[in-house]
Amino acid sequence: MKKLLIMLMVLVMALVPVACSSKTPSTQPTEQSGGQSSEGASGYDALKPVVLIGADNASMGAAAQLFGELVSKKVSEITGGKLTVEYYPNSQLGNDQELQSQMLAGDIDFVVCQTAQTVNFVPEVAIFDLPLVFAKYDAKTIDYALNKSPFFDKINEAYTAKNMRVMHYLQAATFRETTSNKKISTIDDFKNLKIRTMENQNHMAFWKALGAAPTPLPWSEVYVSLQQGLVDAQENATDTSAGANLQEVQKYLVLTHHILYCNQFLINNSKYESLDPLYQAALQQAVNEAAVEIEAKLATIDTENRQKLANGGIEVIELDNAFIDQMLEKAQGVYDSIGKAIGQEYVDTLQNALQNPQ
Template identity: 30%
Template sequence: MKQRTLLNTIGLAMAGAVMAGASFAQEVTLRFGHYAKPGDTAYLAAEHFKFTVENMTGGEVEISLHPAGELGNSPTMLEGARLGSIDLVLVGNPYFTAFAPQVNLLDLPFLFQSAEHAYAVMDGEVGEELMASINQSNLQGLAFWEIGFRNLTNNTRAVETPADLAGLKLRTTPNPAHLEAFKILGANPAPMPFSEVYSALQTGTIDGQENPVNHIYASKLHEVQKHLSLTAHAYTAAPLVANYGKFARLKPEYQEALRIAAKLSASYERALNAAKEAGSLQAMIDAGVEVVKEPDVSAFRAAVAEQTRVAYVDQFGDDLLNKVDALAE
């Protein structure tokens, strides 16, 4: 019921925005590239962002949406935003670590105790500092959206303990903390763009992957996976960023509309993820996926959490990490 109410509310808002925007002259068009396919919560949040911006600016700013990697895979789109060939981009936080390695903090395994803990970090002082590090690379950060808490799928065996990962070839993000964690656990991490994952699973190039429940279901990965383990071993943010030069040339009122819409859409996506997760999980169970609902999370945490934290502290110090831990109290 909550999900239906949420979707009905945003549907009415979008319809009103279309009607309002139709009577105004377009002044600026911004190309927005992202990874999400129809049905994914990030796809719906991008639509929310589009209609919010267009409504707030009376149709003078148009957001041209390009979903599902239409403008390239995640690293390609992010590079396009830095170079200015794409105006707005939404990709997972791990793709920023190549040029803004401090944001690797958000990807540390078992960093967050809950979604609320993650939101307190991203929406507060720590998030501001991390976004500032992104902004040094010809980007303008607008808000932290999310991919969510990651869970394991594979075609080989049910994963209940760390030992069950031995030898599995798993698609991971290119984030150093993710790579190190899976090596420690005995798996063979294989970073690749998300757009290539379905076919790699289908052909057996990889055994499995790890993503949030909603993202797995919306991307139809359950069609080519037998086992799902609810490990929630890491959380992935998705910064929404703009090309710095393009953003700086916009009228101040347009800049403010983008900032406000980005934060509103982040909140919308978070609510939508919470509302859809149980249904996404049940749909995969109904489709025949075998789910381990209570793997030995404490064993996974004991194996990787401290080691990956030490590597981060060695490079960046413990100030931000201490602030993250303090927000969990």
């Protein structure tokens, strides 16, 4: 009997390490494709699949569409299909203001759009309406100021207070330009120019300061309005103008450089915070990688679209520094009113970041 008990004790002691080892996962990562460890892969495997809904109001082939679609593709690849996007480009779900309203209501999750109409939701975004504020700087300097400097953190506080979060400002030191059926040779030629603008009070104030007659219209109505002479001109990035074939209804492209052509990746902040940190990181990685790819192409896209407009019969008019200075002088009141409305500290923080890049 005693011998039997000893044999049983030996058997139990032999089995204990086996049992323990079956409950203890290996801490050594296994190499995976793309450098991902098994720990990272199992992290996504442990999460429930999530589908985000994204949209833009851009013209076909414009930067916002390219950016949104590339982010959607990349985030699915990064997460192995666990975080995916249903993406609706080209105003399928509405214009910029409607899309941002839907995002705040939780009907869609993210929007890729320009900054102008965000001012209606986040007044501090009017900082981007300062005429010609970015005109003297290159893309690298502007990228630092907008995405990597203290200005980015400060402006995001204003977004998150309204349940939005900006994840990136996409730009390449290209600008909103002016197309017109009236030739602009002197500052006085802006007088009484009927120009379509976005529904943005600061944009309209700038054109009024030049003596023009700004007229906000939905983008979908611009081509017909130009064709029928209801307005004389419009202002937009060259990819938007070329994508809408405005060379068919406009005579001149005036390189006014008045507003930075900048698309923002906006997400509903409650939705963002509801995502697992792994998904948050994957989305930011997708945004960053897509931005690098698209921004590298934007200057070329701008040049190609200028050429497309010129090939369609539009005359390109370049403005010299003296002309730009005249525009700035007339627009000084817009600088004063924006600084007063949103707080001069926003203006100072942006200008400091532009003047002192790290």
